[in-house]
Amino acid sequence: MAHAQTAWRAAGLFVTATVLACGGNAGSPSAPSNPGARTVTITASGVSPTSLTVPAGSRVTFVNNDTRRHDMTSDPHPEHTDCPEINTAGALLPGQSRETGNLVTVRTCGYHDHEQPTNATLRGRVLVQ
Template sequence: MTKTMPAGFAAAVAVAVTVAACGGGGGSAAPTSPTATTPPTTPTTPPTDSATITIGTDGRATPSTVTITRGGRVTMVNNHNRPHDMASDPHPEHTACPELNQWGFLQPGQSRTSSNLNTARTCGFHDHGEPNNANLKGSVIIQ
């Protein structure tokens, strides 16, 4: 004679085995060592670089080339004894980098800063009143 388990008892045993196998018994489990995780990286904003170009007492714009990061600004300082009307290339349209046109007409001792240069490119500049004067030409490289 074979004995069979009642169906309810068999189901209860199956549930108990499953719970025990999954660790859901609520008893104390053996400690496990923590898994090393790398913290999530937060994107950083690239630095907004700045540069200064100075028209010296000798009438030269120095440095003639500056490099800034996107979002940077460039200040033009006029230390010459006469005014200069600084603008972006090409002459006479000044359309290559409108942000540089904010320098505009600078009296001796005056300075102005461009707006943010957000597009990677190379912008030439010159003195609108002396477009062929190599001492007052240069470029701003935006990376």
Template sequence: MLKKSLFFFAAASLIFLTGCTTPQIKSIRDTATPPPASIPEKTNLVTILNNKIEPAAIEISAGDTVIFQNLDQKPHQIASDPHPAHTDLPDLYSPPIYEKDTYSYTFTKVGDWFYHLEDNPSIRGKVVVR
């Protein structure tokens, strides 16, 4: 009788331990798939590198945002023309943009907007807003 009890105890323990260590498999239907991240249709990226603005001119629609990215080691500032007054589009005046940082500006007014690097006004770019 003792052998039967030990056998049943060992068998029950084995079944219990197996149940505790078996991985649970979830059905695909049980997991919710997160929605895909929204990807902008068009990226309006302007880069600053080696004393150049690329692209030098960009065409966008009113309400679009342009992202200015500094790839130089020194900081730069974007400023509206004319230098030094910056009166064409006065609110287009960035704080210093450090290496690999960005500055975004949303253009709401239709027109041809010229800008320059504040530390080197001869380096210029143009945004055409339609």
């Protein structure tokens, strides 16, 4: 009986050591998460949501669920100067996602697909409050 208990304790210690060596417990992400993160999804139908309100300091993640490439950039076209933080999302191949920089200035940030700047379904805005 003592041998079985020792074997179970050893197995438990091995599992605990393995979990800790691999980065901690299951409740902690391996990279710090941004509590202000928000998501804009791109599909063949356009961007959703078209208007998004975020607190200052947030980042927005653009997710390309379309079958074609999209290049999400700040208004106005072609300068892309209103909210340079949006330009860091940039070109997204199908299935890719990318975050903007931290949106720290309170303002409205218009954005569009650089490759289709007049397509109203691929235009949106982020209201930074």
